[in-house]
Amino acid sequence: MHFSEDDLRAALKRKDPGEGFTQRVMARVNQADAKNKTSPATEKSRWLWLRRWNLRPAWTFAVVAVLFLSFAWAGYEYSEYRHQKIARENQQRLEQAEEARDQAILALRIARNKLNHVLQHAQLPADAIPSENDKIRRQRL
């Protein structure tokens, strides 16, 4: 069956919603207003600065993605910085410990050498450390 575009336009001609539609809409608006207890302008003006951007979903996604990546990268960099700092501190501590060990060995070597030197000169064996009561005195001429 044939029909023309005019027939279609006639079939889809605008209709009026009838008497009282506007009042019914306003009643719902007032009801919603009373619920929120703020005027739409005041409530929304808080976010007006953001809404004015009127971002399309793709752009919003792009902005969120960029922000997310930025934060992720910053977090990664900070983590790297912390790890490197800890590694540096550990390395320093290790070097300090090595140095301390080396000093201790040097000190003990000197102590051993001098102790044995004195005992040798006093003609005492190294394993016979005199006690307080012994008080060895040797004079060489």
Place this chain on the structure above:
Amino acid sequence: MNRVPGTLMRILVGLVLCCFAARGYGQNARLQLANLEKLSDKASHITEVTLDGALLELAAKFMEMDDDPEAAQLKDIIKNLKGIYIKSFEFDEASQYSQADVEAIRTQLTAPGWARIVTDVNKRTGEKNEIYLLKNGKQIAGVAILVAEARELTVVNIVGPVPIEKIAAIENQFKHGNKEEHKKKGGSHEKK
């Protein structure tokens, strides 16, 4: 009834004096060697070691991690020590230091608790080598070794419960530490 406060007072004073005495022992164990600094200019070779507190603990902990049996031997020696202080001067010529310099050290070793256990004197050259021990009851609380020879003056002062026989018995082979004679360090330095 009136005697009680008096008795308590005496006990308190006695305790305070004991505390000071104990502190005195601790202080006596470490010798003041600052007066020997002036010999640095004349000496051809200087060895100085100041190892105490955190640095000594660090050395002990590091040795603990070492599997080497020598490290274990050394760790055993230093683990309870409070400090090791060494000043050693070698001179190209004799008589570069005065007896007064050495007497200043010996005077400190006349403090209560110190006892000289070995003296070796060469009357011809005037060299005198001594070993002192500081006793706290039956425990050794410190050791001082004085080597005063013609071209050398060395003071070794070890504070703490020193296992002196173990020090004397230390093996000659050290894996580490040989390079220290040729390095300048924070806690010790050597001059040639």
Place this chain on the structure above:
Amino acid sequence: MEQRAGREEDRLELALTRSVQGDSIAFAELVREHQGMVFSIAYHFLQDRALAEDLAQEVFLELYQSLDRIQSPAHLTYWLRRVTANRCIDQGRRKLRRRELALEEAPEPTATGHPADPLLLERLQQSLAGLPAKQRMVVILRFQEGLGPAEIAEALEMPVNTVKSTLHRSLEDLRKSLTRKVREVRYAFF
């Protein structure tokens, strides 16, 4: 004519500005101005007066809550069409109630050209109800609102070529559907 249109534009601009500031009378004026368009889109899509009014009220409620986003009267019209269309499509995913339209709801014949057969118009509307949601909305926006393919594409967030092919296919489907109905009627008599 242009002057009248200009004055109309200014009036709506003023009503919009006042609505944003919280003037409910100004907002009511905007509702009156656009209620026919919104209701008609919903009605022709849903084919149910009660559902259509409900949907239209929700659209205006959403408008009230989004007034600060509207930049101009033209933007308002675009916004209303887009929101109404999307709400209709969402609702249309549910099973559509197919009702025979009462006679008083039957479309009026056009004033221009030859007088349209009321029965044809009724059948057209019924056939429209048989189209998939997006196709149906494309036809409504084209023939009720007189929008071009580019405007329909923007409102429904579809590519322009898709709109064109959808329109073409929809008209084909409507013709086929109407032919089937006529045959059914013929067979009913015999």
